[in-house]
Amino acid sequence: MNKQDTKGVLVYIETAGGAPVKVSEEILEPARQIAAKSGSDVTAVVIGENIGDAAAQIAEKGADTVIAIDSPDYKDYNLDAYADVLRQVIDDVKPEAVLIGATQDGKDIAPKLAAAFDSASASDVVGIDFDDDGNIIWTMPAYSGNILYDAVIEEARPQIGTIRSGTFKKLEEAPKGSVESRDIKAADDVIKAVIRDSVKEMAESVNLEEAEIIVSGGRGMGTKENFQQVVDLAQLLGGVVGATRPAIEDGWIPRNHQVGQSGKIVAPKLYIACGISGATQHLTGIVNSDYIVAINKDEDAPIFEVANIGIVGDVNKVLPVMFEEIKKIKEEA
Amino acid sequence: MNILLCAKQVPDDAVEVSMGADGKPAIDKIDKVVNAFDTYALEMAARFKEAAGEGEITVLCVGPDDAKNGLKNCLAVGGDYAYLASDEAFEGSDMQGIASILKDAIRKIEADKGIAFDIVCTGKEATDMALGQGGILLADKLGTGVITNVIAFDTDENGVSAKQETEEGYRTVAADLPVVLTISKPDYDPRFPKIKAKLAARKKPIEAVAADALSDEGKAAAGEGNAKLKILRSYEPPKKESGVKIQEESDEDSALAAVKMMTEAKVL
Known part of the structure; x- marks a missing residue:
């Protein structure tokens, strides 16, 4: 797309169980920043079946216009179909920037769009700024988060970025937008891979990204039995259980509890790390904790x-005392 | 079944990278290894080939001359043929550029050998830049389907069926051949090379692919000058200030002191 023909910001809202995922709401914040910079609007796109509520919700959270593409065709996610629908919306709206949450599926959609528009996409963005020409400066992690780098897409449009969860906060106050329903069909020949079956292996869903308190355990816990203390403390605090890769590989807890570069990036108010030495790949995932x-x-x-x-000490001796002491405080409160 | 693996050589991800005096990440002195996810892809391909009892695995790498070492390692653990696409004109390419180079190199290898690759696989991301875009961009250029985050796959007369890892389980995804698969960590580890295989790998040739293999489209995408995503600067993230360390006489006392501080900080 020609740079001078583009204006505004388009945001793709991913949903799960009919509601926007957390990062999809967070990206409305940088979207508003970009729109304010160029004096333009934020358009959000929601694709799925029965996504009316999600669309209405996003209209309250920072989008000027929400395009709702509600159809049984999109009941189940399909990369090729969803990307093609977005391509058609982008062709119409001609945004200068497209923001997508850096979820597993979001990170697949972004390069598909970059390919469709012969542009580029920034992955796992952890901050934005602007250069003198108003181009977005994307900050991204490299080398397991040991290095950050800034990059720009100078001419190609739209500028596309997937934004890492926890980087931005949901907007507290936002202008009220409107919802517009559209009927957009994915082109027949684009669907090259089809999801035949989707299986939830984990008994419970683990919401690490939205957790205010996380208690995490690592290899230093020693055994699966000892790891239970991490679970107990999390329960006492009304928090969520996290874990490092070694703890998961040892089978102490399912992998949807993993925190870090290859797991979830978290930003709770309180993060308690038990028997975790702090490999970079883990620290990368927790540095935004308060x-x-x-x-x-x-x-x-x-x-x-x-x-x-x-606390320098034996985690298996420290945790029981901590547990009892916190329990006492909770009971007194 | 003809399988092509796209592999990248990266600095050993067990080593912490810091900034060098020249304003670039200091990676020169770090040992180079084959990207971990690419080694998982190679192992998965090797197991697939062994189970099928036929097929060949070709490994392709875009990178500098020293990436030959990584290719030799790939030849020792399942790779049958190796190609290195190395040219000054490739340096500084962004992901669109790399995908274009890979596509043109694949088409050249196919033409030279009179074959067509059925499966193109690669790691879901590289451990250095972790963009996770290569497989999708390459599939777009090849005009094939793509399945990402694959932890197992098989083929039948209908094409390929792959197990795609998700946050809470997996999806079964089907596509026609040829296909691009990006591979995540399966529940097994890559094999170690046997000495005999290592020696044999050393003797195998590594074929070169240079800029003359590029199509017009490839020429327009490869190299720093054509990169659409331009890197401005690199730096180390600001270090979080470390707080208080507690080490009382006993672990019990330390625990009590910590809870007291947490209460004062109102985080409980």
Whole structure:
């Protein structure tokens, strides 16, 4: 697309169980920033079946216009179909930028759109700014988060970015937008892969991204039995259980509890790291936490470099005392 | 079944990367390894080939001359043939550029050998830049379907059926051949090379693909000058200030002191 023909920001709203996923609401914040910079509007797109409520909700959360594409055809997600529908909307709206939450599916859709418009997409964006020409400067992590880099898409349009969960906060106040229903069909020849079956292996869904309190355990817990203390403390605090890759590989807890570069990027108010040494791949996922408490026997463990409180000691001795003490406080309150 | 693996050589991801004095990530002194997800892809392809009792695996890499080492390693653990696409004109390419180079290299290998690849596989992302775009962009250029985050796949007369890992389980995804698969970590580890295989791999040739293999479209996409995503600068993230360390006489006392501080900080 010609740069001068484009204006405004388009946001793809991913839904799960009929509601927008958290990061989809968060990306309305940078979308408003970009729109304010160019004096333009934010258009959100919701695709699925029975997504009326989700569309109405997004109209309250920062989108000027919500395009709802509600059809049994889109009951189930299909990369080729959803990307083609978005392509048609983008062709029509001609936005300068397209923002997508960096979920697994979002990260598949973004390069499909980049290919369709011969543009580029920034992956797992952790911050935005603008250059002197008004192009978006995308900040992205590299080398397991040890390095950050800034990049721009100078001429190609739309500028596309997938935004990492927890990078932006949902807008507290937003202008009220309107919902517009559209009937858009994916082109017949675009669907090249079809989902035959979708299986939920994990008994419960784990909402690490929205959790206010997370208690996580790592290899330092020692055994599956000991790991139960992490689960117990999380329950006591009304929090969610997290884990490192080694704890998951040892079978102590299902993989949907994984926090870190290859798991969930989290930003709770309180993160308690139990027996976690703090490999970069894990730290990358927790640095946006407001308050980090770490328990580890090795006083040089990297986790202590990011912790507000670092307890040097045997996690299996510290946790039971912590549990009882917190329980006492809760009961008194 | 002809399988092509796109592999990338990256700095060992077990080593923490910091910024160099030249304003670039200091990766020169870090050992180079084949991207972990590409090694999973190779192992999956090798197991598929062994189960089928036929087929050949060709490994293709875009990168500098020293990427030959990585290709040799691939030849020792299941790869049958190796190609290195290396040219000054390729340097600084963005993902669209890399995908164009891969596509043209694939078409050249197919023409030279008189074959057509049925499955093109690659890691779901590289451990250095972790963009996760290569497989999708390549499938778009090849005009094939793509299935991402694959942890198992099989083929039958209808094409390919793959198990796509999701956050809460998996999806079964079907597509026609040829297809592009991006591979995630399955529940097994890549094999270690046997000494005999290592020696044999050393003797195998690594074929070169240069810029003259590029189509007009490839020429317009490859290289730093054609990159649409331009990197401005790299830096280390600001370090979070570390707080208080507690190490009382006993672990019990430490725990009590910590809970007291947490209460004062009103985080409970």
